[in-house]
Amino acid sequence: MDITFLGTGAGVPSKKRNVSSLALQMLQERGSTWLFDCGEATQHQILHTNIRPRKVEKIFITHLHGDHIFGLPGFISSRSFQGGDSPLTIYGPKGIQAFLETALAVSGTHLAYQVEVMEVEEGLLYEDDHCTVHCHKLDHGITSYGYAIQEHDKPGELLVDKLKEEGIEPGPIYQQIKENPVVEYNGKKLYREQFIGENKAGRKICILGDTRSQESTKDFIQDADLLVHEATFAKGETELAYSYYHSTTEQAALLAKKANVGMLILTHISSRYQDDDIDALLQEAQSVFPNTKIANDLSTFQITNMR
Amino acid sequence: MDITFLGTGAGVPSKKRNVSSLALQMLQERGSTWLFDCGEATQHQILHTNIRPRKVEKIFITHLHGDHIFGLPGFISSRSFQGGDSPLTIYGPKGIQAFLETALAVSGTHLAYQVEVMEVEEGLLYEDDHCTVHCHKLDHGITSYGYAIQEHDKPGELLVDKLKEEGIEPGPIYQQIKENPVVEYNGKKLYREQFIGENKAGRKICILGDTRSQESTKDFIQDADLLVHEATFAKGETELAYSYYHSTTEQAALLAKKANVGMLILTHISSRYQDDDIDALLQEAQSVFPNTKIANDLSTFQITNMR
Ligand SMILES: [Zn+2]
Ligand SMILES: [Zn+2]
Numbered sequence: 001m002d003i004t005f006l007g008t009g010a011g012v013p014s015k016k017r018n019v020s021s022l023a024l025q026m027l028q029e030r031g032s033t034w035l036f037d038c039g040e041a042t043q044h045q046i047l048h049t050n051i052r053p054r055k056v057e058k059i060f061i062t063h064l065h066g067d068h069i070f071g072l073p074g075f076i077s078s079r080s081f082q083g084g085d086s087p088l089t090i091y092g093p094k095g096i097q098a099f100l101e102t103a104l105a106v107s108g109t110h111l112a113y114q115v116e117v118m119e120v121e122e123g124l125l126y127e128d129d130h131c132t133v134h135c136h137k138l139d140h141g142i143t144s145y146g147y148a149i150q151e152h153d154k155p156g157e158l159l160v161d162k163l164k165e166e167g168i169e170p171g172p173i174y175q176q177i178k179e180n181p182v183v184e185y186n187g188k189k190l191y192r193e194q195f196i197g198e199n200k201a202g203r204k205i206c207i208l209g210d211t212r213s214q215e216s217t218k219d220f221i222q223d224a225d226l227l228v229h230e231a232t233f234a235k236g237e238t239e240l241a242y243s244y245y246h247s248t249t250e251q252a253a254l255l256a257k258k259a260n261v262g263m264l265i266l267t268h269i270s271s272r273y274q275d276d277d278i279d280a281l282l283q284e285a286q287s288v289f290p291n292t293k294i295a296n297d298l299s300t301f302q303i304t305n306m307r
Numbered sequence: 308m309d310i311t312f313l314g315t316g317a318g319v320p321s322k323k324r325n326v327s328s329l330a331l332q333m334l335q336e337r338g339s340t341w342l343f344d345c346g347e348a349t350q351h352q353i354l355h356t357n358i359r360p361r362k363v364e365k366i367f368i369t370h371l372h373g374d375h376i377f378g379l380p381g382f383i384s385s386r387s388f389q390g391g392d393s394p395l396t397i398y399g400p401k402g403i404q405a406f407l408e409t410a411l412a413v414s415g416t417h418l419a420y421q422v423e424v425m426e427v428e429e430g431l432l433y434e435d436d437h438c439t440v441h442c443h444k445l446d447h448g449i450t451s452y453g454y455a456i457q458e459h460d461k462p463g464e465l466l467v468d469k470l471k472e473e474g475i476e477p478g479p480i481y482q483q484i485k486e487n488p489v490v491e492y493n494g495k496k497l498y499r500e501q502f503i504g505e506n507k508a509g510r511k512i513c514i515l516g517d518t519r520s521q522e523s524t525k526d527f528i529q530d531a532d533l534l535v536h537e538a539t540f541a542k543g544e545t546e547l548a549y550s551y552y553h554s555t556t557e558q559a560a561l562l563a564k565k566a567n568v569g570m571l572i573l574t575h576i577s578s579r580y581q582d583d584d585i586d587a588l589l590q591e592a593q594s595v596f597p598n599t600k601i602a603n604d605l606s607t608f609q610i611t612n613m614r
Binding site for chain 1: 318319325347348355371372377380381384385388389402403405406413415416448449
């Protein structure tokens with residue numbers, strides 16, 4: 001699983017940073033990619049990556065500001081034009097359906113696949129045998145959400161050495177032990193828990209939309225392996241951040257620290273910050289939360305289990 | 308006056324050709340720029356030009372296919388964000404207003420300037436002291452228009468040598484002769500027509516949306532100095548062009564020839580054509596109409612009076 005940033009700027013595109021979008025690539029885990037936000041020219045950015053639009057299974061929209069949604073009609077249309085035929089589900093705040101329906105109807109767009117639009121509210125949004133997705137309300141003037149993807153724990157490995165010590169040689173019995181709490185073998189009861197290693201904890205990834213720093217987000221992101229948080233402004237600009245419903249680098253880092261996350265990636269960087277400023281932004285965050293990165297367009301990070 | 312192509316591809320963006328948009332720059336003539344179509348990432352392309360969004364006074368939409376309109380909400384929003392405060396008028400087929408209203412409402416976008424949306428029909432669309440704009444229906448499955456910009460003729464220069472021969476020395480009288488059909492001067496009647504050179508003909512620029520080749524377009528584009536025509540397909544693909552409501556290179560060139568235009572620029576090139584193919588496309592058009600060019604993204608052409 002890794003995460004590729006497609007747009008890391010705030011509000012308007014610049015030559016260096018496009019408007020918001022990122023891709024959570026889970027090709028090994030589930031053979032698909034999820035997008036979070038889809039600002040204008042997301043499909044153009046994708047042309048410079050290995051992401052295949054037909055593999056995009058879900059799109060989560062954090063909020064309806066134009067720099068987070070205006071690339072959606074184009075991405076959806078091109079996915080069809082390029083032969084995508086598997087269903088696509090789009091999650092977002094109320095209004096996303098009207099936006100999409102109007103854009104597709106007016107443009108006479110007929111998709112070769114099924115699109116389901118889910119207008120979301122706080123709470124459990126989605127669950128399957130790989131993970132759950134929860135949704136949490138942020139503080140951004142208009143409705144803005146954060147999404148938490150929690151992988152299920154995976155059962156540990158079979159302890160083959162221990163089985164052999166007990167004289168149990170490889171065969172169909174190994175699979176039986178894996179699948180059943182108790183198995184009878186040569187008149188002996190074998191308990192699964194004795195022959196299976198520790199559970200491998202699933203990863204937790206939290207991707208937040210634009211937001212003021214808020215205390216109530218702490219529980220939602222608690223112990224995440226990865227937190228993606230906006231940092232529109234530098235440490236010193238708390239008033240500006242507050243009045244525009246955004247966060248500073250330091251506020252994001254403090255939240256990451258309080259919630260004991262594994263790694264913090266900052267994005268949604270104002271175009272007022274260039275080159276050297278970016279280093280300064282990074283340092284002020286790292287002085288609070290050392291394992292902080294700042295995302296650039298097209299940068300990719302592996303998501304490892306930090307527990 | 309010159310024309311800059313912002314997107315010259317068909318249907319979906321590629322690394323080489325973005326979806327449709329072009330800018331007619333009339334900074335000398337009227338201190339402003341007009342856009343024709345506004346596919347996704349038009350505002351991104353503009354970042355690589357000298358076009359200033361705040362100087363964009365009018366946007367003409369040829370038809371509502373996504374590759375011609377999905378950049379409109381983003382362009383309009385960013386123009387405001389970047390301090391644009393002069394009014395903007397958008398012309399396009401019925402449906403353009405609903406698209407824009409929904410996109411702006413859903414995204415909570417409040418513009419710092421006034422937008423007027425005019426849903427157009429065939430005929431005279433606009434007139435001021437610089438030019439007229441007419442609109443003509445094409446053949447593209449959905450409503451698609453061509454636009455003709457006709458500059459007014461400009462009165463010729465005052466023939467100063469001739470005035471001096473008649474013993475009329477420079478002074479306020481020169482301006483009076485320019486402005487009045489007849490002027491009395493030292494008891495003599497001076498007729499303007501005798502002292503003014505030939506009218507300078509205004510230029511005619513025709514920019515067409517996607518279309519099948521159609522005979523009825525000939526009169527609309529007759530004697531244009533510049534014709535911008537789509538050429539989605541190569542000469543041999545007339546059936547494909549017909550069934551997708553598009554044109555071939557040769558069809559566009561034939562029309563240019565029949566209508567006696569000055570120069571033809573082909574755009575909306577399918578991504579099936581790359582590199583060497585493009586040379587072939589150009590040659591097959593030039594063999595019918597020699598003064599043909601193929602537009603590339605960000606290429607600019609001066610528009611000269613060909614009469
Ligand atoms: Zn934003
Ligand atoms: Zn088109």
